[in-house]
Amino acid sequence: MAVTPLLPLLALGLSALFIVLLRQPAIAFGLADAPGGRKQHQGTVPLTGGLGVFAGFLLVQPLLSVPVSPLLPLYAGMLLLLACGVVDDARDMRSTVKLGVQLGAAALMALWGRLTLEHLGSFPLLGDVRLSWLAVPVTIVAVAGLINAINMMDGVDGLAGGSALSVLGWLAFVAALQSQLSLLAVIVTLASALAGFLLFNLRHPWRRKASVFMGDAGSMALGFAIAWFVVALSQSSRAVLSPVAYLWVVALPVMDTLSLMVRRLSKGRSPFSADRDHLHHIFLRAGFTPGQTTMILMLLVAALGGAGVSLSLAGVPDVLLLAGLLLVFLLHGLFVARAWRTSKALRRLHRATVGRAALHAGAQIVRLRRTRRVGGGRRQAALTGLYLMAFGLGVNLWLVFIGGALATVAAMLASPLFWRDLLRLRLFWISLGLSLYLLLRGMMGAGLEVSSREPLWWGLLAITGLASLPLSWWLAQCRLHWGWLILTTLVGGGFGFMRRADWSLLKQAQFSQPEAWGVPSQTGFMASVGLVMVLAMLLASLQRLGTGWRPSAQLLLTSLAAVLSMIVLMGTGYTTAWLAAAAGGSVYVVATTVLGRHQGYRLGRLGVVALLALLLLGTVSHDWLLPTASPLTQRLVEPLQAIGLGLNGAFDEARALSPGIVERMRLWVQAWQVFQEHWLLGTGHLAPLSEEGTLAGYRDYASLLASVATGLGLVGLVGFTAVVVLPLKALAWACLNRHWHAMWGLGILSCGVTVLVLCLLAMPLYHAGATGFIVLLIAAAQIASFQRDWARRQRASGKGVMPYPA
DSSP, rough: OOOOOOHHHHHHHHHHHHHHEEEHHHHTOOOOEEETBOOOOSSSOOOOHHHHHHHHHHHHGGGSSSOOOGGGGHHHHHHHHHHHHHHHHSSSSOHHHHHHHHHHHIIIIISSSSOOEEEEEEEEETTTEEOOOGHHHHHHHHHHHHHHHHTTTTTTTTHHHHHHHHHHHHHHHHHTTTHHHHHHHHHHHHHHHHHHHHHSSSOOOOOOSSSSOHHHHHHHHHHHHHHHHHHHHHHHHOOOOOHHHHHHHTTTHHHHHHHHHHHHHTTTTTTTTOOOOOOHHHHHHTOHHHHHHHHHHHHHHHHHHHHHHHHTTOOOOOOHHHOOOOHHHHHHHHHHHHHHHHHHHHHHHHTTTHHHHHHTSOOOOOEEEEOOOOOHHHHHHHHHHHHHHHHHHTTTTTHHEEEHHHHHHHHHHHHHHHHHHTTTTTTHHHHHHHHHHHHHHHHHTTSSTTEEEEEEHHHHHHHTTTTHHHHHHHHHHHGGHHHHHHHHHHHHHHHHHHSOHHHHHHHOOTTTGGGGGOOHHHHHHHHHHHHHHHHHHHHHHHHTTTHHHHHHHHHHHHHHHHHHHHHHHHHHOOOOHHHHHHHHHHHHHHHHHHHHHOOOOOHHHHHHHHHHHHHHHHHHHHHOOOOOSSSSHHHHHHHHHHHHHHHHHHHHOOOOOOOOOHHHHHHHHHHHHHHHTTTTOOSSSSSSOOOOGGGGSSSOOHHHHHHHHHHHHHHHHHHHHHHHHHHHHHHHHHHHHHHHHHHHHHHHHHHHHHHHHHHHHSSSGGGGHHHHHHHHHHHHHHHHHHHHHHHHHHHHHHOOOEEEEO
């Protein structure tokens, strides 16, 4: 079954439309929430978010090419809970009546839909645990419990919807793995409709408060839908996850609800009584804003779900999965039970991170020095080298090499300042040790020979961080050139694309041939990181709309650049680059809550239209540009289907769907086996030693991470992790202490995530331009390490830091 991307977008649009249309009628009929008592929001807020979500969701269902009859109990149960919730929102309903309706909806699922929890997993001494005649009552109770768990999370703007969105994301991933495409289409449309609601409910730097609440109608129906999906996926004959793994996916709302009910019962109160003892209330009392609290708990839900899914796919026994989950439950119980202590710890954490950012939100940017450390010819030579590198990344390897050499020689000549700064950095000694270790392992494995079949060694040497330090030292002193260097990189990438593209094919509208756009992996890499850079600038301009003409001009130019980058990215057909760009853009949006500066300006209609237009372009441009290729969603879903089939041992079916994925799976399995045998120091080889069968001729493990793990072992993994983590830590310090504008830190972070995803799923070091970009990206992150060391020295000397106008 083909899953079109237009229907989820339609669900999102309809959901947003109904939320806007229902606002005034809801207030007129009293379906709104007024502040008072436990409710501390400002103004009267309509409770029609859930109605809008499920109106958009249900109206799209007839357009899906999925069988309707098996899903009728799902729709009926949702409508029943929606009706019950509307009555409860308008006039408080007794908790026992609500529980009866919830049990009735769960009975519809178990008896009419015939979806029950039959298999609970395999455990030592017990074997396969099956419920038999207990399946129906256990399912009804469990479903009602999950409905209440989602409902009780609806206490902070965006928390219930955002957490549910995280859960739905993992469920959609599993549905694709198990080739349950009909269920996948339903899950994706519900998630899209929910995203339409979060536009009005989730707090972020562009929205100070929610303009609509979900209400009991939405949260109960959402909990029922999630329960349906969990049972349908966990009890499928094609299941690739243990049923215990799904407990991890819904762990946070379930354990928060259970612990809360236990505490209420121990105090002699009704388990359904309202109070302010939820987990999110502890974060709020510690000083976190509602938006920050929601984001933290959303990420925690996503992390717990990712842990459960990953561990189950890795083959961890059910007993260990359950033991780990019980440990998480215990930690959560201790955290909440000792709220007076944990609140103090959270308050200190808040002051040290986002609290510091809020303290400086209205302050000026501070700089570390007023005078240039090095000027004259050495500075000009270094700047010339940096601009040559930035322009040459997409054009010519020799420009990158000459520019890097010029900046490095200029740094060497800036003695003793450069050497004094360099030798004080812990990062320098780690990078030096990693480079020496890599040289030693490469020489022992003959990987550094020119004729070696493992050409990755020289690329790895370039990205250990040692080569980036001279560049970052100059960049730390040339802040006014950062924007121009980014612009030079984008211009160079455009020239490089024009040189590599096959214009004879493009003039003939042969867009479906990836080779028409150049080498797909190289062009895809540059287009993905370029798109993320442009997206960061676009979102920064949206945040500052209304402060003058410059943000508007920046919005116009970056929107045009984003459109062109997305068209090139889609044209390459390089799915890995799409995923990397999506990950980088998502991280930018999420990290804005922590590192971003609240400008006090709302996103506005123009911003919403711009973001939705980009999303629409991204989903339709592929099928428009490549009409003879597979649809976009099919190209994204088929690899997941192949992975699921491979996990179930159906390699022939998996190879028919996606031969490349099957080969990658075999390579990754072999890499894991090799790592287990040589886990400490590695083998000294970055490529498979086996030349037999389907693995013959492979120069690597189709993943830079896998090659590093097998060739350099745990020592290499720890070294590269330190080279990444230390600059990022300094980067966070620079943003939180207002030494940098947040957009610089967020841009580097999002580009870094894009590159990390590409390194996880591909081998970008085969292309000189990609390697050069990684070197410059590491240098950009290392700037903060130098600046942090300078700040420490200034504080030690008693001079402090000098402010200057932002």
